[in-house]
Amino acid sequence: MSSTKAARIGEEVWKTRIDKVNAELVTLTYGSIVAQLCKDYEGDYMEVNKQLDKMGYNIGLRLIEDFLAKTNTGRCINFRDTAETISKIGFKVFLNITPTVTNWATDNKQFSLVFEENPLADFVELPDDGRAQNELWYSNILCGVLRGALEMVQMQVDAHFTSDVLRGNETTEMRVSLIRIIDDELPPGDD
Amino acid sequence: MPIYSFYIFDRHCECIYVKQWLERERNSLRPTTSSGASIINSPLSGAPDKRISAGTIADQSLRTAPGRLSVQDDAKLVFGVVFSLRNMVRKLSGPEDNFVSYRTGSYKLHYYETATNLKFVMLTDVKMSNLRVVLHQIYVNLYVEYVTKNPLSPVEHPGGEGVAVELFELGLDRFVQTIQEA
Amino acid sequence: MTFYFAIIGTKDNPIYETEFGTSKQGGDGHARFPDEQRPMNQFILHSALDIVEEVQWVQKELYLKTVDRFNNLLVSCFLTAGNIKFLLLHDSKAEDPIRQFFADVHEAYVKTLMNPFYEVDMRITSTVFDSKVRAAAKKYL
Numbered sequence: 001m002s003s004t005k006a007a008r009i010g011e012e013v014w015k016t017r018i019d020k021v022n023a024e025l026v027t028l029t030y031g032s033i034v035a036q037l038c039k040d041y042e043g044d045y046m047e048v049n050k051q052l053d054k055m056g057y058n059i060g061l062r063l064i065e066d067f068l069a070k071t072n073t074g075r076c077i078n079f080r081d082t083a084e085t086i087s088k089i090g091f092k093v094f095l096n097i098t099p100t101v102t103n104w105a106t107d108n109k110q111f112s113l114v115f116e117e118n119p120l121a122d123f124v125e126l127p128d129d130g131r132a133q134n135e136l137w138y139s140n141i142l143c144g145v146l147r148g149a150l151e152m153v154q155m156q157v158d159a160h161f162t163s164d165v166l167r168g169n170e171t172t173e174m175r176v177s178l179i180r181i182i183d184d185e186l187p188p189g190d191d
Numbered sequence: 192m193p194i195y196s197f198y199i200f201d202r203h204c205e206c207i208y209v210k211q212w213l214e215r216e217r218n219s220l221r222p223t224t225s226s227g228a229s230i231i232n233s234p235l236s237g238a239p240d241k242r243i244s245a246g247t248i249a250d251q252s253l254r255t256a257p258g259r260l261s262v263q264d265d266a267k268l269v270f271g272v273v274f275s276l277r278n279m280v281r282k283l284s285g286p287e288d289n290f291v292s293y294r295t296g297s298y299k300l301h302y303y304e305t306a307t308n309l310k311f312v313m314l315t316d317v318k319m320s321n322l323r324v325v326l327h328q329i330y331v332n333l334y335v336e337y338v339t340k341n342p343l344s345p346v347e348h349p350g351g352e353g354v355a356v357e358l359f360e361l362g363l364d365r366f367v368q369t370i371q372e373a
Numbered sequence: 374m375t376f377y378f379a380i381i382g383t384k385d386n387p388i389y390e391t392e393f394g395t396s397k398q399g400g401d402g403h404a405r406f407p408d409e410q411r412p413m414n415q416f417i418l419h420s421a422l423d424i425v426e427e428v429q430w431v432q433k434e435l436y437l438k439t440v441d442r443f444n445n446l447l448v449s450c451f452l453t454a455g456n457i458k459f460l461l462l463h464d465s466k467a468e469d470p471i472r473q474f475f476a477d478v479h480e481a482y483v484k485t486l487m488n489p490f491y492e493v494d495m496r497i498t499s500t501v502f503d504s505k506v507r508a509a510a511k512k513y514l
Contacts, residue, residue: 065309065339
């Protein structure tokens with residue numbers, strides 16, 4: 001579907017069919033999750049990233065059903081369509097933000113999502129111990145969410161952050177690449 | 192107009208929910224439920240059983256007492272039918288199309304599939320109008336609300352665990368009652 | 374006119390301190406405490422803590438105005454809801470600008486609290502907070 005049509009659907013679903021919650025509550029809840037993980041893993045930020053990704057994956061598995069139920073969208077025709085749907089409808093409906101889709105690879109199998117605002121990271125400053133700035137991806141849960149959600153609609157993808165304003169970079173950017181389309185499963189006993 | 196049974200199949204071709212309402216001889220609805228799934232060892236019924244299923248599914252479940260085996264067999268038969276039909280439809284008219292329902296002499300089968308390959312199947316009386324919208328409603332208002340959003344109910348159902356959420360079952364009962372009265 | 378500002382935590386531990394001079398009326402923003410005075414500043418502020426603790430249960434407001442004097446220096450205090458004390462050592466008596474300064478610093482402090490990696494009573498080392506405090510000082514004092 002076209003970009004404007006997706007934006008329109010996203011806006012309409014956001015206005016009518018979504019229960020709203022206080023944004024600061026979400027920010028503080030997510031912040032305490034990350035802070036507690038950092039404490040529990042005693043500064044092993046790679047492990048924290050992995051756990052955030054796992055949590056996001058479990059969220060994504062269920063979130064996709066809620067998304068399909070609320071927005072009534074059908075299957076996407078191709079990966080470009082998927083990208084538009086994710087950015088204009090998906091993020092809009094759940095976080096009320098619209099990241100921009102850029103940097104398409106030539107084979108149309110990779111794109112970047114650039115976040116102008118990130119409600120999960122409001123008021124956050126990474127700890128000053130020298131390693132967090134280089135190793136922790138604060139919003140890594142979002143990568144897991146995308147991975148889990150897309151896996152349930154037969155797409156295996158890899159999502160990871162390439163830059164983050166919390167780390168001092170200019171933008172917050174996530175790179176999403178399609179690894180393969182998962183085929184429908186056949187029942188046991190069939191060829 | 193009576194609804195005979197209701198099935199949910201997940202993306203791994205397993206039956207994760209079955210509900211049968213038996214009528215006729217006893218004049219009340221006696222629901223028998225099982226949230227069970229496929230027996231991996233027995234071969235899946237394909238084309239030959241279609242002839243049997245087209246017309247005697249309701250009889251079959253009536254004659255035999257609703258023990259575990261016949262309910263599971265029913266589920267496998269239904270899934271076989273639905274899966275083959277779906278593949279045939281896709282091959283004939285492209286990957287975007289899906290079959291909506293089919294009707295035999297004794298029953299009508301309604302089918303709805305989500306983008307996540309979750310399949311909802313309902314067997315009803317022949318004169319029932321198209322229930323695709325109803326199945327969509329069950330998905331949106333009951334399944335997503337009570338099952339998907341319940342953190343304690345599993346997303347994948349390995350080894351035959353099915354949907355075992357009470358609120359879902361109550362909601363489904365109530366919903367089906369309203370359809371049958373309408 | 375020079376100022377010495379400190380934030381004291383719930384356990385009487387200093388969380389943040391800085392000094393600056395006025396930017397108004399030709400001042401250049403640099404502190405001008407006489408050299409031998411400098412170590413005294415901390416003592417003066419901390420000794421004012423006792424008085425703050427007495428006064429805080431009497432007064433209803435969070436801005437406690439001037440609580441103590443030492444020679445010609447005044448100590449003003451602002452209390453946060455979490456019992457964190459903002460103390461300002463100054464030699465002039467301008468109340469309103471000081472109140473506005475405290476309000477700005479309070480806002481910056483609340484934003485620091487929202488950072489999930491910051492715990493109450495931790496030292497504030499963020500340069501962002503520091504620049505906010507200095508900006509507030511330049512604006513009001």
